[in-house]
Amino acid sequence: MSTPAIRLSGLRKTFGPVEAVAGIDLEITDGEFFSMLGPSGSGKTTVLRMIAGFDRPTAGTVALGGRDVTRLPAYERDVNTVFQDYALFPHLSVIENVEYGLKVRKVPRRERRARAEQALEAVQLAGFGGRKPSAMSGGQRQRVALARALVNRPKVLLLDEPLGALDLKLREQMQVELKQIQRDVGITFVFVTHDQDEALTMSDRVAVFDAGRIAQVGTPEAVYEQPATPFVAGFVGTSNLLTGAAARSLTGRDGTFSVRPEKITIGAEGAPGTVSEVIYAGPVTRFVVDLDAGARMVVVEQNRRTGKAQRGERVQLTWQQEHVIEIGGNRAA
Known part of the structure; x- marks a missing residue:
């Protein structure tokens, strides 16, 4: 070498x-x-x-x-x-x-x-x-x-x-x-x-x-x-951290997990919650969603369509399991 x-x-x-x-x-x-x-x-x-x-x-x-x-x-x-x-x-x-x-x-x-x-x-x-x-x-x-x-x-x-x-x-x-x-x-x-x-x-x-x-x-x-630690997940970009009861409810596992905002979709099925903030940022819109499971999630969507979710609206979030990262571990199963 x-x-x-x-x-x-x-x-x-x-x-x-x-x-x-x-x-x-x-x-x-x-x-x-x-x-x-x-x-x-x-x-x-x-x-x-x-x-x-x-x-x-x-x-x-x-x-x-x-x-x-x-x-x-x-x-x-x-x-x-x-x-x-x-x-x-x-x-x-x-x-x-x-x-x-x-x-x-x-x-x-x-x-x-x-x-x-x-x-x-x-x-x-x-x-x-x-x-x-x-x-x-x-x-x-x-x-x-x-x-x-x-x-x-x-x-x-x-x-x-x-x-x-x-x-x-x-x-x-x-x-x-x-x-x-x-x-x-x-x-x-x-x-x-x-x-x-x-x-x-x-x-x-x-x-x-x-x-x-x-x-x-x-x-x-x-x-x-x-990301290897919660600090890295939070400092390098934005990350949603799932811990405690929310992690168990949403992943079926104990531990600390990370899901990036761009990996999440607002759809007709998935984890239910309420939109608490809508932030327009030009190319994208950021949604802050308080899930019924107890986690606060940030979702990023490109501005390709009209009729986006509004503050106070009930929504459901979905993501692929391969995008759920266990901090200090591997992708969640």
Whole structure:
């Protein structure tokens, strides 16, 4: 097997009495687009900073390409980091921003200019080198920051919520572009985000963080369709959790079960209940249904028809048994 681009072993980080990272073991494959997903305070950014060398672990090791770099400073690690604020120099042109790191490393002027132009071409900004950052859009500035990181040809590129400052439409556009750039350059991307859609859209694999630990690692499909814990089921998308008497009534089994809203149909037969809320969201409508069995269920329907259920209306819900997932177990029988 090939050597992982990143290997974290027993990684811990404390800040006084606070344990920000509580013992993480993780391997990230060379050339992988890997996302660290979790809410604020879950430890994902602290892990990224330890990989980058900005923070030193309290315990454990960080290895890059098989080399233990735990005690090496950031400038001796073959990684680059793109931050949310981009940190471009406003007085320099775009191409001067991109080649700045090469200039610090005393790369000859002709070579650094050629490499900077190649980096701008890779992020679809060829011909923009003479502009100042202030004359560019938010998405373009984000790509300049990306080019500045790529020009150093790192083995690993770390991205700390780089799309967080963009508006929704531009963020969605940049998600597609960022994944395409990663495929083109072929290096390992480690992407930190609290946005589930970003992680699911771009990643080869996702690690879901919860209170300083990794709750689950897997492909986007596996994490979404087979959540390992109630936290993962609730954080990655929306999930209906069935427990206690409601679980026994609706599944015939004891345990904790998850059913995604888009898997449920409002029909003429099934589990009876009452619509308590109707939320129109453009392409879809969300229905909140209080079942007689004691569970509150969210149902999502595409807006393909008129005559939808109204608030206070009695309805019945159905779903396929294969879509009932036992948390920590398998699909319900």
